[in-house]
Amino acid sequence: MIRQQLAWFDPARIGHSGQCFRFAPLPEGGGWGLTARGRRLCIRPDGDGFLFDCTPEEWETVWYPYFDLDTDYEAFAAAVNPRDAYMTAAVACAAGVRILRQDPWETTVAFILSQQSNIPRITRNLEAVCRAYGAPFADREGNIWYDIPTPAALAAASEEELRALGLGYRAPYLRAAAARIAAGQPDLASLAAMPYKKAHAALLTLPGVGVKVADCVCLFGLHKLDAFPIDTHIRQMLDAHYKRGFPMRRYKGFAGVLQQYAFYYELYGGKT
DNA sequence: CAGGTC
DNA sequence: ACTGG
DSSP: OEEEOOSSOOHHHHHTSSSOSSEEEOTTSSSEEEEETTEEEEEEEETTEEEESSOHHHIIIIIHHHTTTTSOHHHHHHTSOTTOHHHHHHHHHTTTOOOOOOOHHHHHHHHHHTTTOOHHHHHHHHHHHHHHHSOEEEOTTOOEEEOOOOHHHHHTSOHHHHHHTTOTTHHHHHHHHHHHHHTTSSOHHHHTTSOHHHHHHHHHTSTTOOHHHHHHIIIIISOOTTOOOOOHHHHHHHHHHOTTOOOTTTTTTTHHHHHHHHHHHHHHTTOO
């Protein structure tokens, strides 16, 4: 167990920001639980800081990078044009949200499942896929959790099995994309080193991955902060507040972070 | 109608 | 076009 005081870190907001679907309130309340990188982590508020149930070594090598704590999000917030009332409000509403450094394969699976769905259903579907095809592992208390299935494990599943989990028409997309990744076409590990546009183009070749899902994988799985996914909510937001276009040049290099803040604001607007 | 894709 | 909040 370790204690940390962290700037711009709000687990409650990160948990339902829609970038990660395996980050949920603890059943007993008062904290958050997360399954990622083949591990389980619990986060509990402790005065002006947080308690993390991991070793200092795990914090250093796994969770500190996962939460992207080397990046200065306050600087991104400070760069917002003060005359932009909409984005100023969005950033205030989403203060404490960071872009997690999630696994690219996990985000590929999650966002293939995300199309024409909603956060509660995506969460359920992803959990069902992990339970059915993912490797079980135990936390230090002996509780069993399930990792994201390997591409090979998902490619071996039948469309009927996947539909039985409630994935609907996304089942064949997921299966076919898994087969492609298992064959190394494309090699997800190598995408991280590519510039955003090249990585985006490679992801677009996957079945069930269009412009929007590819942008989500770039932003949340490859940490390309230039990626700016445009979904139905962001489309409405752009039409309502940026009729002359979103100022991408001004926010070059981190526009995706502001996209996430606008998305959060559209969903929860002032309620958190 | 839902964080779209083919 | 699956399915459910």
